[in-house]
Structure formats: structure tokens, C-alpha cells
Amino acid sequence: MAEITSSKGSGKKGKPKKLSTRVDFTPMCDLGFLLITFFMLSTSMNKPQTMELSLPSKDKVTEEEQSKIKESTAITIILGKEDKVFYYFGIGTEEAAPEVIETTYAPDGIRKMLLERNLEVATQIRKLKDQFANESISEEELRKRSSEAKDNKMAPVVMIKSSDEATYKNMVDILDEMQICSIGRFAMVDITDYDKVLVGIMENPATQNP
Amino acid sequence: MPKVKLQRKSTWVDMTAMTDVAFLLLTFLLLTANFIKQEAVTVAAPSSVSEIKIPETNIFQIIVDTEGKVFIGMDNQEKRIELLDLIANQYNISLNDGQKKEFSLINSFGVPIEMLPSFLSMPSETRVMQENALGIPCDSINNQFKEWMRFARQVNSDLTIAIKADQTTPYPKIKNVMNTLQDLRENRYNLITTLEAMPEGI
Numbered sequence: 001m002a003e004i005t006s007s008k009g010s011g012k013k014g015k016p017k018k019l020s021t022r023v024d025f026t027p028m029c030d031l032g033f034l035l036i037t038f039f040m041l042s043t044s045m046n047k048p049q050t051m052e053l054s055l056p057s058k059d060k061v062t063e064e065e066q067s068k069i070k071e072s073t074a075i076t077i078i079l080g081k082e083d084k085v086f087y088y089f090g091i092g093t094e095e096a097a098p099e100v101i102e103t104t105y106a107p108d109g110i111r112k113m114l115l116e117r118n119l120e121v122a123t124q125i126r127k128l129k130d131q132f133a134n135e136s137i138s139e140e141e142l143r144k145r146s147s148e149a150k151d152n153k154m155a156p157v158v159m160i161k162s163s164d165e166a167t168y169k170n171m172v173d174i175l176d177e178m179q180i181c182s183i184g185r186f187a188m189v190d191i192t193d194y195d196k197v198l199v200g201i202m203e204n205p206a207t208q209n210p
Numbered sequence: 211m212p213k214v215k216l217q218r219k220s221t222w223v224d225m226t227a228m229t230d231v232a233f234l235l236l237t238f239l240l241l242t243a244n245f246i247k248q249e250a251v252t253v254a255a256p257s258s259v260s261e262i263k264i265p266e267t268n269i270f271q272i273i274v275d276t277e278g279k280v281f282i283g284m285d286n287q288e289k290r291i292e293l294l295d296l297i298a299n300q301y302n303i304s305l306n307d308g309q310k311k312e313f314s315l316i317n318s319f320g321v322p323i324e325m326l327p328s329f330l331s332m333p334s335e336t337r338v339m340q341e342n343a344l345g346i347p348c349d350s351i352n353n354q355f356k357e358w359m360r361f362a363r364q365v366n367s368d369l370t371i372a373i374k375a376d377q378t379t380p381y382p383k384i385k386n387v388m389n390t391l392q393d394l395r396e397n398r399y400n401l402i403t404t405l406e407a408m409p410e411g412i
Binding site: 022024025026028029032033035036039040042043048049050051052053054055079107111162163164165166167168169170171172173175176179180 | 222226232235239244262374400402
């Protein structure tokens with residue numbers, strides 16, 4: 001059997017040739033990255049965010065619950081067409097026509113007004129968040145204390161009335177503002193005819209005298 | 211001056227390490243991935259600062275497109291078949307096992323119940339076509355969406371309702387959907403949004 005090894009050697013010394021054990025990994029590397037690219041494109045890494053919204057159940061809304069809102073703390077926001085927002089203080093009765101103000105969704109628009117109105121609670125929440133960032137309070141405590149702070153009786157109650165021309169984005173934006181401004185008490189309310197009149201006057205000042 | 215002789219170096223690079231990295235990443239991606247599910251329509255969700263993540267299971271998704279057409283989808287394939295059986299009973303439509311199987315594989319759909327048998331018989335490529343995105347009737351005369359929701363709750367009582375609507379969807383359409391849900395005493399929803407940074411200093 002020893003002859004077999006020397007069959008190639010033809011006269012030279014029967015030393016086996018040392019083959020390199022190196023394998024070219026370049027194609028395999030290419031393949032790996034190709035697969036990575038494919039998986040990156042076909043998967044969604046981040047789950048979508050959600051915004052939690054609770055509406056009152058229909059049969060529970062009664063007069064007494066609605067009348068709980070104090071005139072002094074109420075703010076009515078009306079979402080108009082073409083990304084316009086209108087607001088007035090109070091709940092808007094025909095006896096005392098409220099002063100309707102037009103604003104925008106920009107930071108210096110509706111947010112500024114809401115923050116000013118909700119200054120006390122907003123500062124409290126901010127302090128709590130700072131404390132949480134400094135790790136002096138736990139997440140549980142943060143949640144508990146911020147819901148306590150939001151329960152402030154003096155904090156504004158916001159009523160969101162959306163006109164039929166508003167879009168879903170407007171609705172989400174305004175709900176978002178509630179969260180940014182730490183407003184704990186807000187409700188989505190159906191728009192009344194009176195509100196439509198008020199907004200109508202704002203949009204066409206020429207027809208002000210009906 | 212003496213001639214500088216450059217030594218010829220081999221261009222061979224050891225790719226082993228790079229391959230290791232590539233496959234490590236690949237493994238990671240494979241294990242963490244959740245594949246994008248094909249939806250009946252694509253909608254651009256509005257952004258919000260909310261950081262709550264949507265739960266992984268027991269979701270009843272309601273998609274409202276730009277025109278206000280309603281599409282629904284539910285996870286858990288077994289529950290889907292149960293739901294379909296209930297609906298088929300209610301509306302007296304008969305479906306064969308193949309169609310039921312197809313239904314369990316669809317993530318979201320939006321056709322009136324009358325069209326459901328023919329919709330399920332068509333190949334999946336034509337199913338996603340525009341003319342088949344009719345939406346589920348959701349008006350006071352023929353509110354099939356309400357029935358779907360009612361039976362879905364019956365099938366799975368732990369359902370979380372997730373509403374996904376396009377930015378430009380008119381508010382009345384959303385309100386209509388929410389009103390229907392309120393009629394069924396479903397008062398907690400998750401509105402699906404994309405993440406937006408919380409403004410500074412607040």
C-alpha cells in the first residue's frame with residue numbers, strides 16, 4: 001500500500017504536498033448579507049404604537065353627569081375644516097355668547113393655551129417625570145402620582161367637538177395635545193348646532209348679523 | 211538613490227470573521243422578526259407621542275381607509291373559523307371547507323357578506339386587487355360590521371380593539387365606526403399611530 005503515495009512523486013521524495021486549509025469565505029459572506037438585507041426589508045422590527053381611548057358607554061351619559069362640568073374650568077375645542085381649530089372658554093350657552101378664538105395645531109397655538117390653563121398640573125407632572133428620570137421614584141409611583149395630579153379639581157375640563165369636515169388626523173392630534181398638556185379630564189362630545197353657528201361666524205365674518 | 215522595492219502583498223482577506231458577523235446578525239433577525247402582514251389596504255396612520263405598544267395577541271383590527279371603507283382582521287386562525295361559522299349561520303350562506311381554510315389565512319378583508327363565498331374562491335392575487343376592496347357595510351340600514359364585531363367578541367372575549375385609520379379619513383366615518391362599537395358597549399379602543407417625539411420642555 002505504501003506505493004500509492006509515491007505514484008505521483010515520480011522519482012522525487014515521497015513527501016505529501018501540504019494543501020492550504022484556507023477556504024475562500026467571500027461568497028458565503030455575500031450570501032449572509034444578502035439574506036440579512038432580505039429579512040430587514042420583509043420584517044417590521046417595531047410594533048406600532050397605540051393611543052388608548054375610552055369613550056363613555058351610550059346608556060350611561062345622563063344630564064347629571066354632564067352638568068358636573070363647571071363653567072369656569074371648561075374649555076371647548078372645535079375641530080374645523082382645513083386643519084383649523086377653534087376654542088372658547090366655558091361650555092357655550094346661547095345666553096352668554098362665548099368669544100371664539102381661532103388657532104392652529106402648532107406648538108404656539110392650541111398647546112400654548114392649554115398649557116397656560118393647565119399650568120399647575122403640567123408643572124406637577126413635569127416634576128414627577130424629572131424625579132422619575134433621576135430614579136428617585138419608581139415607575140409605579142410615577143403613574144400613581146400623575147393620575148392623582150391629573151385629578152385636580154381646578155384643572156380644566158376639555159370638551160372636544162369635531163365638525164364633519166375634520167379628519168382623523170385632527171382628532172388624533174388633539175388627543176395627543178391632551179396627553180402632552182397632561183389634561184386628565186377631556187371628552188369627545190358631539191358638535192351642537194350652536195357650535196356650528198359660532199364657527200360659521202368665525203369663517204365668514206361678513207355674515208355676522210343673522 | 212537606492213531603488214525602493216515595494217513588497218508585493220497578498221490581497222487575500224480573511225472573510226471568516228465577517229461571515230461570522232453576518233450570520234450572527236441573520237440569526238438575530240430571524241429570531242426577533244415578525245413579518246409584515248399583508249393588509250387589505252394600506253393606510254398612513256397619523257403620528258402621536260403615545261408610547262404604549264399594541265398587545266401581541268387577541269387583536270381585532272379595524273382599518274378605515276381614506277374613503278371610510280371598513281376592513282377588519284382578527285388574529286388567531288382557529289378563532290377566525292369559529293367567527294366565520296357564526297356569521298355564515300346568521301346570514302345563511304354556505305361555505306365549503308376550502309373556503310373556510312382560505313378565510314383563516316386572510317389577515318384582513320373588507321367585502322360584504324354576500325360576496326364572501328366568491329371572494330374566498332378567488333386566487334389570493336386577485337383578492338388584493340383594488341376592485342375587491344369594497345369595505346364592510348357599516349351604516350344604519352345594513353350594519354354588517356356590527357355583526358362581525360358582536361360575533362368576534364362572542365368568539366374571543368379578550369379581544370383588544372385596534373382602530374387604524376388613514377390621516378385623511380373624514381371624522382364622520384370614524385365616528386360612525388365608534389358609534390357602532392359604542393352600541394355594542396365596546397368603549398375602549400387602541401388607536402394605532404406612529405411614534406412622534408415628545409416635544410421638549412413639557
